[in-house]
Amino acid sequence: MITMQQLVAGIDIGGTNTVFGLVDEKGNILLKESVATEHFPIPEDLVAVVCERIKKSVAAFSHKYNFVGVGIGAPNGNYFKGTIEFAPNLKWEGIVPLAKLFSERLNVKAVLTNDANAAAIGEMVFGGAKGMKDFLFITLGTGLGSGIVANGELILGHDSFAGEIGHVILFPDGRQCGCGRKGCLETYCSATGIKRTYSDLLMRHPEKNNLSGKVADAKYIYDKAVQGDTEALEAFNYTGDVLGLALANSVAYTSPEAIFLFGGLALAGDFIFKPTIESFERNLLNIYKNKIKILPSQLKENDAAILGAASLILKELNEFI
Amino acid sequence: MITMQQLVAGIDIGGTNTVFGLVDEKGNILLKESVATEHFPIPEDLVAVVCERIKKSVAAFSHKYNFVGVGIGAPNGNYFKGTIEFAPNLKWEGIVPLAKLFSERLNVKAVLTNDANAAAIGEMVFGGAKGMKDFLFITLGTGLGSGIVANGELILGHDSFAGEIGHVILFPDGRQCGCGRKGCLETYCSATGIKRTYSDLLMRHPEKNNLSGKVADAKYIYDKAVQGDTEALEAFNYTGDVLGLALANSVAYTSPEAIFLFGGLALAGDFIFKPTIESFERNLLNIYKNKIKILPSQLKENDAAILGAASLILKELNEFI
Numbered sequence: 199m200i201t202m203q204q205l206v207a208g209i210d211i212g213g214t215n216t217v218f219g220l221v222d223e224k225g226n227i228l229l230k231e232s233v234a235t236e237h238f239p240i241p242e243d244l245v246a247v248v249c250e251r252i253k254k255s256v257a258a259f260s261h262k263y264n265f266v267g268v269g270i271g272a273p274n275g276n277y278f279k280g281t282i283e284f285a286p287n288l289k290w291e292g293i294v295p296l297a298k299l300f301s302e303r304l305n306v307k308a309v310l311t312n313d314a315n316a317a318a319i320g321e322m323v324f325g326g327a328k329g330m331k332d333f334l335f336i337t338l339g340t341g342l343g344s345g346i347v348a349n350g351e352l353i354l355g356h357d358s359f360a361g362e363i364g365h366v367i368l369f370p371d372g373r374q375c376g377c378g379r380k381g382c383l384e385t386y387c388s389a390t391g392i393k394r395t396y397s398d399l400l401m402r403h404p405e406k407n408n409l410s411g412k413v414a415d416a417k418y419i420y421d422k423a424v425q426g427d428t429e430a431l432e433a434f435n436y437t438g439d440v441l442g443l444a445l446a447n448s449v450a451y452t453s454p455e456a457i458f459l460f461g462g463l464a465l466a467g468d469f470i471f472k473p474t475i476e477s478f479e480r481n482l483l484n485i486y487k488n489k490i491k492i493l494p495s496q497l498k499e500n501d502a503a504i505l506g507a508a509s510l511i512l513k514e515l516n517e518f519i
Numbered sequence: 520m521i522t523m524q525q526l527v528a529g530i531d532i533g534g535t536n537t538v539f540g541l542v543d544e545k546g547n548i549l550l551k552e553s554v555a556t557e558h559f560p561i562p563e564d565l566v567a568v569v570c571e572r573i574k575k576s577v578a579a580f581s582h583k584y585n586f587v588g589v590g591i592g593a594p595n596g597n598y599f600k601g602t603i604e605f606a607p608n609l610k611w612e613g614i615v616p617l618a619k620l621f622s623e624r625l626n627v628k629a630v631l632t633n634d635a636n637a638a639a640i641g642e643m644v645f646g647g648a649k650g651m652k653d654f655l656f657i658t659l660g661t662g663l664g665s666g667i668v669a670n671g672e673l674i675l676g677h678d679s680f681a682g683e684i685g686h687v688i689l690f691p692d693g694r695q696c697g698c699g700r701k702g703c704l705e706t707y708c709s710a711t712g713i714k715r716t717y718s719d720l721l722m723r724h725p726e727k728n729n730l731s732g733k734v735a736d737a738k739y740i741y742d743k744a745v746q747g748d749t750e751a752l753e754a755f756n757y758t759g760d761v762l763g764l765a766l767a768n769s770v771a772y773t774s775p776e777a778i779f780l781f782g783g784l785a786l787a788g789d790f791i792f793k794p795t796i797e798s799f800e801r802n803l804l805n806i807y808k809n810k811i812k813i814l815p816s817q818l819k820e821n822d823a824a825i826l827g828a829a830s831l832i833l834k835e836l837n838e839f840i
Contacts, residue, residue, distance in 0.1 A: 274806075330677075331677065332676050332677040332681075346772060346773075348669060348670075348674045348676070348681070349669075349670065349672050349674065349675070351670050353669045353670065353674075353772070353773050354670070354774075355653050355669070355773050355774025355775065356651075356652065356653040356774055356775060356776035357774055357806075357807075357810070358774075359774050359806050359807065360653075360669070360771075360772065360773050360774035361771075361772070361774075362771040362774075362804060362806075363771060363772065365771050365804045366768045366771050366772075367764065367767070367768055367802060370764065377804055377805065378805065379802070379804070443688065443691065446688070447687045447688055448772070450681075450682075450683040450684060450686050450687050451667060451674070451681065451682070451684065451687075451769070451772045451773070452667075452674050452676055452681050452772070453675075453676020453677055453678055453679075453680050453681035453682075453683075454676065454677060455677035481688060481700070483683060483686045483698055483700070484698065484699065485595075485678075485680050485683075486678075486680065489678070
């Protein structure tokens with residue numbers, strides 16, 4: 199007799215692409231595909247195309263796997279309602295009942311949350327947070343996203359919109375944020391944030407600016423830092439300094455065992471981890487010092503979105519995880 | 520046949536006094552006494568005296584009540600270990616296994632957490648947070664204490680020391696805090712904080728300072744505000760302004776349904792609530808605006824400590840609460 203394994207779909211709806219795949223209980227990705235989100239002005243059309251492909255693939259694996267559910271990561275995803283609500287980087291208008299749409303087409307349970315929350319569960323189920331009950335997951339991408347796990351559960355809040363650490367106001371009257379307010383953490387600590395910092399530093403030394411009008415991106419700043427460029431190193435140090443303070447403040451809320459950094463900036467290794475940890479320990483309240491780890495995420499950059507979404511439904515279906 | 524009700528002891532260990540009492544399932548306080556904590560340099564002696572009194576009283580109620588447990592609120596209380604660890608405002612040294620001491624003498628289960636956490640559970644079981652799964656509880660006393668409830672559970676963190684919102688650094692290089700760092704929230708938003716603010720404001724107008732060297736306390740500032748005194752009103756406005764920003768930032772972590780304010784400053788009514796709510800709404804991220812309530816605690820100032828400690832063990836013993 200063959201014991202059937204569980205198979206789930208992980209779907210990540212992004213502003214540009216929707217990435218989806220099939221994942222087994224051990225975190226093996228058996229299918230990975232993508233479609234261009236913006237080619238589907240009507241969400242039902244995207245759901246139809248994605249579900250067709252998933253169904254075909256599920257059928258091919260049906261001798262070995264039971265297909266049991268769908269996890270979805272999406273901007274402004276509401277876990278309680280299974281909807282996307284007015285996501286600013288999607289063209290879809292109003293409230294889209296995405297979990298219901300997928301669930302009806304695939305005849306399995308579907309759950310949905312925002313992408314950073316899904317990735318946090320991915321870290322807990324398949325990554326470095328295995329066995330942890332209290333941790334923070336921080337994505338340093340274009341913005342700063344976060345997922346907070348406490349008492350072994352994702353903190354969703356009363357409206358499912360908890361965990362927006364990127365929009366904590368760190369410096370009142372600081373940098374203008376896309377959210378309309380000023381001084382939000384993500385205006386400093388993100389790919390966009392370090393670009394602003396680097397550009398501010400270059401303005402002090404216009405003779406060193408050989409970008410000829412182009413804007414440096416985070417990769418360019420990293421390459422410069424590797425070469426020992428003063429302003430690039432200072433940009434990383436400043437970013438880490440601010441991030442360390444913000445993370446020290448975050449500890450006062452949930453006292454996590456560890457904080458995981460994910461995303462482009464986190465791949466800069468010591469350039470970002472060293473100043474972050476230094477500032478973190480300096481700014482921590484005494485009772486928290488020298489015991490909370492700041493670690494790189496163990497999820498692969500390219501797999502995190504699918505694994506996160508998949509782990510969300512796996513955790514939901516299997517209380518033992 | 521008489522149905523026996525549950526009876527628990529609630530004990531609040533403070534730097535000056537230890538208040539203790541017996542509480543039934545409905546929150547009726549059947550006994551309320553206190554001893555001077557500082558008269559007991561050895562914790563075992565305090566436990567012995569308190570337990571003798573509790574036993575005597577429990578016996579008197581034994582025809583109607585089953586005595587089932589002890590809840591303890593104490594500074595630096597560690598829930599997981601049942602200990603007090605190096606509490607700065609207690610004379611007891613090192614780690615005191617307080618839950619074990621009470622449990623052994625009274626032959627019932629004993630649980631322990633810090634006083635603000637206990638009061639938060641008190642608000643959930645007997646106060647304004649009944650039925651809420653996500654809320655913040657803020658005590659504005661000498662310092663600023665906090666208890667965070669998310670997913671229906673107290674957030675304790677990996678070390679049981681979560682929920683120190685008073686020590687979030689709001690203004691780097693701001694006011695010196697007793698914790699050794701600068702700019703902590705409680706240096707602005709507490710009885711001590713408003714005194715500093717008022718005193719700073721008076722320095723700008725020395726001709727209005729008729730305290731003749733005495734230091735104004737929070738009650739004095741409140742009385743002045745009632746009389747329409749400009750600096751007193753400004754002190755409340757500034758305190759509310761800072762508190763509103765800090766609470767707006769806090770929402771980005773756990774997105775609570777409501778935030779309860781407790782303690783002396785919270786009794787100042789509109790003087791503190793109005794500027795706090797105004798600043799809160801102004802500083803909130805759009806998705807949180809106009810839906811999160813800032814409310815006065817429904818626990819009576821004098822009963823909160825005992826009720827909080829009692830509700831901690833009641834919640835532990837009765838999963839239905």
